[in-house]
Every structure is written in C-alpha cells, then in structure tokens.
Amino acid sequence: MMMLSCRIYRFLLVCLLCSPLVSWAQSVEVIKIDRLEKEIQEHKGILIVNFWATWCAPCVKELPDLYRIHQDFEAKGVKLLLVSLDFADEQPKALALLKKKGIALATFLLDETDYNTWIDRIEPRWQGAIPMTMIYKDGKKTAFIPGPVSYEALASHIQNQLNP
Amino acid sequence: MRKYLLTLLLLSFGVLTWAQGYKPGDKAIDFKLKNIDGQYVSLADFKEAKGFIVVFTCNHCPFSKMYEDRIIALDKKYKPLGYPVVAINPNDPKKQPEDSFDKMIERAKEKGFTFPYLFDETQEIARTYGATNTPHVFVLKKEGKDLIVSYIGAIDDSPREASKASKKYVEQAVDALLSGKEVQVKQAKAIGCTIKWKEM
Numbered sequence: 001m002m003m004l005s006c007r008i009y010r011f012l013l014v015c016l017l018c019s020p021l022v023s024w025a026q027s028v029e030v031i032k033i034d035r036l037e038k039e040i041q042e043h044k045g046i047l048i049v050n051f052w053a054t055w056c057a058p059c060v061k062e063l064p065d066l067y068r069i070h071q072d073f074e075a076k077g078v079k080l081l082l083v084s085l086d087f088a089d090e091q092p093k094a095l096a097l098l099k100k101k102g103i104a105l106a107t108f109l110l111d112e113t114d115y116n117t118w119i120d121r122i123e124p125r126w127q128g129a130i131p132m133t134m135i136y137k138d139g140k141k142t143a144f145i146p147g148p149v150s151y152e153a154l155a156s157h158i159q160n161q162l163n164p
Numbered sequence: 165m166r167k168y169l170l171t172l173l174l175l176s177f178g179v180l181t182w183a184q185g186y187k188p189g190d191k192a193i194d195f196k197l198k199n200i201d202g203q204y205v206s207l208a209d210f211k212e213a214k215g216f217i218v219v220f221t222c223n224h225c226p227f228s229k230m231y232e233d234r235i236i237a238l239d240k241k242y243k244p245l246g247y248p249v250v251a252i253n254p255n256d257p258k259k260q261p262e263d264s265f266d267k268m269i270e271r272a273k274e275k276g277f278t279f280p281y282l283f284d285e286t287q288e289i290a291r292t293y294g295a296t297n298t299p300h301v302f303v304l305k306k307e308g309k310d311l312i313v314s315y316i317g318a319i320d321d322s323p324r325e326a327s328k329a330s331k332k333y334v335e336q337a338v339d340a341l342l343s344g345k346e347v348q349v350k351q352a353k354a355i356g357c358t359i360k361w362k363e364m
Contacts, residue, residue: 055226056357057260085355087324114321116331119353127296128318129358146296147358 025104028095030088030111033118039108041139045077046161048154049134051110053085054093058148059131060101065151066133067103073158082107085130137161185294188350192218192304192311195289197252197282200269205280207250207304207311214246215305215314215341217334220284220295222253223271224262225357228298230323232275235299238319238334239279247303247338249279254290255298259360290359297356303337303347314347318354 040047050066052059063082070080082103084094088111098107112118119128123144126132135143135157143157186192194207207216219235221228239249255263265283272281284290293302294316303315315337320329333352340347 053355058358058360113324115354116318116321116352119355126353127300128353128355129297130355131358147361 025106026095026099027106028084028091028098028109029106030091030109033110033112033121036083036108036110037121039081040136043079043136044138045079046073046142046158047079047081047136047139048158049081049083049136050149051083051085051130051132053130054090054097055086056130060097062131062148062150063098063101063103065149066154067101067105068151069154069158070105072155076158076162078158080105084109087111087113135161185292185296186302186313186316188313188316188347190313192302192313193289193292194311195282195284197284197289198265199280199282200265200272200277205250205282210248212246213248213306215303215338216311217242217247217249217338218293218302218304219249219251219319220254220290220293220298220300220302220359221251222255222260222263222298222357223267224255224260225298227323227354227356231299231319234319234326236275236278241335242338243278245338245342247342251277251279251281252284252289253281254284254287254295255360256287256362258362263360287359287362296359297354298359299356301334303334303341305341314341315350317352321352321354323354 040049048066048069052063054060066080066082070078082105084107086094086109088109091109094109098105115128119126123134125144126146129146131148133145133149134141142161145153196204196206199205210216217238221231221235235249235251242248253263253268257264268281268283299319301315301317301319302313304311305314315334317333319334321331322329331349331352333349336349337347
C-alpha cells in the first residue's frame, strides 16, 4: 500500500515536471508606458519589441516568424517582447490568440489610449501604424521597422548586432 | 545565399527609405481618383471650397470603422462651411480583399457616406502625402491656387468612444482655419492599420 502511494506520488511528480512549461509562460500583463520604457532601458543584450493587436491581420500573420526568431536566438541573449495594443478589456482575447499560436512568452498589453502622448516616446518617426518593430541593444535603438517584418530581415539584423 | 539575404534585407528595410511625405506647411498636390459612382474626382472640382478634410481610410480596418460615423459628422458639419470631407482608400485589394472597389461601393451605401470615397489604385497619392495609417487625416487649406497642409494625423484622442474625446484635433484645426487663426496642434499621432502597400 505504502509502495503504491509512493509510486503514485512519484508518477505525479514526474507528470508535473514533464508538463509543458508553455501553460505557465504565457501571459499578457496590462502595463503603462513608463513600465515599457523601463523594460527597454534596462534590458541587457538585444531586445526586439513588436507592437501588434488581435485585430491587425498582418501583425497576427508575422507572430510565428517573430517567435521563431526568439527560439533561434534566445541562447544568444536575444529577447522578444510582444506589446499588444488591444484595449485593456480585450486582454483575454490577446492571451487566447497567443495560446492558439503556441507562443510561450510573457508579453505586455499597453493600456494607453491617448496615443499622441506616447508614440513619440517610443519613436518619433513612427506614425502609429501597426505592425511595428523596434530593435534595441543594451537599451539603445538599433532599428525601427514600420510595417510587416520577415524572419530573414530580423535574423540578419541580429547577426550584424552580434558580430559587429 | 548571401546575395539572397541581402536582397531580402534591402526589401524589408526599403520601407525606411521612402519619402516622408508632407509636413504641416507643405503644398499638397491635387489628384484625379475614381469615386464610387465611377466618376473621377479632383479637389479642383470643388470651386467653392475653402479647403478640405482628406481622410485616408478603408473598409476593413477596425479603427476606420470606429471613426466612420465621426467622418460622416465632420462632413455634415464642415461641408456647409467650406471644408468638405474627401475620403480615399489607398489599400491594395490583393492584400486585403475587403478593400476592393466593389466593397467600397457597398460600404458607402451601408453607412450612407455623404462624401466622395475615392480609390487610390496606384497608391501614388497616399505615398506622396505620406499617409501610413487608416484612418489618417490631412486638412488642406486653399491659398489661391495652392493647397496648404494645415493638419496631419488623428481625428481625435478617443478611437473607441466618440463621447470621451477630449482633443478633437481635426475640428480644432478646421475651426482655427475658418476663423483665420493659426492651427494650434498641427500633428497628432494615433494607432491604426498599416496601409496595405502593393508588393514592389
């Protein structure tokens, strides 16, 4: 009896350890602009910040490519930060979409609807159309990519940053 | 392979080298674009107008849809005062079938558009003006033969709820122009859908 419960316990423990971390890693945290700026400034290494929304077809289409970049370059200290511009009450919708796409990342939803007050703080050249991707190295801008982006373009930019 | 990557890189970053389009104070060009009734429309056709509220918009974009009623209201309020709305769809229907010319006709009928809804098929006007989003407004003021860009950007600061808008950028700009004053806020940014550019 004792043996059995021990086995069950061990089995459960193994199950727990093997369960995919995906379900834990997926999150959409609702934040304000100050928090986003802080994240950008304090990140050591290469940071890719992509602005997207569930209602934006080209954004949703490029998410898998962005995630592949994250997977392929994570070991080299490259981080992908997805920033949803959905309305705050649509956070569940954004989370559901990331889950559906299998994107296991901690992400943000920027709850700032007075757009004119913060767009320039991110990038003065940006007119506000999404998708838009910024790349930073040690908190400094290295690229501003308005519109859709490809895996290849991101990969070569990252390679250039890693091996200047 | 390297060459291939370089080409891709150039293609992807080519976006950055596009002309920036107009800034407030620039002279805007007129155009001749097909309206939903099949007739071609130019700003020069509006002999009585003092200026224009040119709106780059489309059928599919949720932000454009949120603003449709407000665009109709702008036309209703300002057309009699000499500032009619002229709406332009710059999107490539190959990329977004929702934005085809036929769907424009449908959408205008559904919503009861009171203004021209033009198709910028070559996208030349959107590029020249520097439109990047839908919706994206350019308020133009007639000065003799010239069209002076007097305001660029968002309609107001509350896409979702018209009633909560505290900064009505377009209205403030047109009101200032009508009373012969300087436009206070000449540019205001907003989130919107990227214009669906044709593949080069």
